[in-house]
Amino acid sequence: MGKKYFTLSEAQALLPIIQVELHHLQRLQDEFQDKYVELRTMKDGEGNFELECQLEFLQMEANLHFNNIHNQGVQLKDVEHGLIDFPAWIDGQEVLLCWKQGEDQIEYYHGIHEGFMGRKKIK
DSSP states (O other): OOOOOOOHHHHHHHHHHHHHHHHHHHHHHHHHHHHHHHHHHSOTTSSHHHHHHHHHHHHHHHHHHHHHHHTTTOEEEETTTTEEEEEEEETTEEEEEEEETTOSSOOEEEETTTOGGGOEEOO
């Protein structure tokens, strides 16, 4: 499958679906971290197997949500901070439309090698 490119309107339309997937991933990440800390503090044989199974299940569930994002052609850059990129073309250049959790809509882009710090306002 080739790389998918988005128009701004296509990316905006897909954003609510991606936000739901991101929310699930963030919840799973928090739950995984809590259970991992619990596992590390347990003594051997105190329900370790059950916690290990829960961690494995959480990882499988997270992979499902990650794949749901990836299969849309969207790039998940950072789960914790909610950084999402949508490949696009602007003025004949390949760029990434950039959205960060908390922003109302996609208003920024950056070059494919610039990263978040190189964000520019979409005209």
